[in-house]
Amino acid sequence: MMKTLMVELGDRSYPIFIDGGLLDREDVWGNCIKKKGNVVIVTNTTVCTWYLSRLEESIRRLGLKVSSCILPDGEMYKNLESFNQIMTFLLEHNCGRDTTLIALGGGVIGDLTGFAAASFQRGVDFVQVPTTLLSHVDSSVGGKTGINHPLGKNMIGAFYQPKAVIIDLLCLKTLPERELAAGMAEVIKYGIIWDKSFFEYLEDHTDDIWKLDFDVISEVVYRCCSIKAAVVHEDEREGGIRAILNLGHTFGHAIETFMGYGVWLHGEAVAAGIVMASRVALSRGSVSGEEFERIVSLLRGNRLPVAKPDSMTTDDFLRLMIHDKKAVNGKIRYIIPDSLGKSSVKDDLSLKEIEDATR
Incomplete structure (x- = not known):
């Protein structure tokens, strides 16, 4: 049975959904994404091989247009270069303020995508879809977003809350x-x-x-x-x-x-x-x-x-x-x-x- 809880932050409150198979649940996705505008999934080269096509199909079944920005995998890529890659992708695809970003991956992808969402056109919606245990229990919840600097970790970023956190526990089956x-x-x-x-x-x-x-x-x-x-x-x-x-x-x-x-x-x-x-x-x-x-x-x-x-x-x-x-x-x-x-x-x-x- 799906477990649900709320992060209570007034008009910025949002739900956390926890269950197996949520990547394929149209009823969950239909309540988390605007019914208009572009949907852009941000993921990495590892996660995309496992879950990207399933998530894209779920979004398409809602009648929405979806595209995917695929970044290299690893903490060393949580940097300005990757942030700029997301910005470039959004601009090249003519994304506007009605865009929703979906972070499909672990903490690096979640932090990068959240910071991009906070920054692009001064703020667009985003949804966290964590795929690692660490991101399930920590980084996907709470609105901390950002990137690393050579002099310090997470020194550049913003507090920016997602619209929802969707935790598909079956993703742990592919976790090293x-x-x-x-x-x-x-x-x-x-x-x-x-x-x-x-x-x-x-x-x-x-x-x-x-x-x-x-x-x-x-x-x-x-x-x-x-x-x-x-x-x-x-x-x-x-x-x-x-x-x-x-x-x-x-x-x-x-x-x-x-x-x-x-x-x-x-x-x-x-x-x-x-x-x-x-x-x-x-x-x-x-x-x-x-x-x-x-x-x-x-x-x-x-x-x-x-x-x-x-x-x-x-x-x-x-x-x-x-x-x-x-x-x-x-x-x-x-x-x-x-x-x-x-x-x-x-x-x-x-x-x-x-x-x-x-x-």
Whole structure:
């Protein structure tokens, strides 16, 4: 049975649909797209081979004209060049303000397409169709869009909400194991920052998740989206509580930038970052030794790294983290667990704490 929830943002509220086979559901698509104007699907060279023709056919069955802009696959292409490629495609196809963009892919495609939608003719509609676990549970929800810069990840972008998020869980059947693991880093994050019972659910159902048990995966995605929708409703533009969604990201973004975008997957870097943040919490006594070991064990059990790259030093982290978009007045802000199921923003980490965390 299809699960539905709303991201409540007043006149910018939108639904999230979660089920298998949604790519082919005309009833869902008919409620998410204008009945006029161009429809442009933005996807990549990997995803298009699996799902593009099905989605195009669903749109055509609504009596709408559809075309597709296909980008190269990879985090290294989340840049101005790809953004400009989308802009050029829209202009060459005479798209207007009644155009709807559809982001068919993972977090890179979602972020790029959302930023393009926010920018083209000062804003057109877009719909998120995430195809990876990470984008199912995190990047497709909440309206963060953008691209990377060589000096920092996600430093150029906009808050711009989609008209809908359509999550077809069957897309996970074609997801490589490494990408599934990367998504689990964001899933585990929600248990640490918000819901201890969900963390325990993940401990109990790790094997089922890796077997892609439909009922378990559906529950995992729904609970993650519910948490994110609640946080975004309270703090859309990350002026307060929404920052806790960045657990592990300050350290993780530094890893991604240092290694080169795409060498470590986003979720892999976040997993190592979660361990670093949890190590600070352990030293401060807000997380017990047992809780720390459970965090590490759950990450490791989901085939994720729990240590930084050997080549990175504390100085490398400090140099790169100062450019993180969460830094305020020159102070680096970190999300630190207060216990399992709770976390808060800290900007008072000492050099020794950072050294110990990044050892």
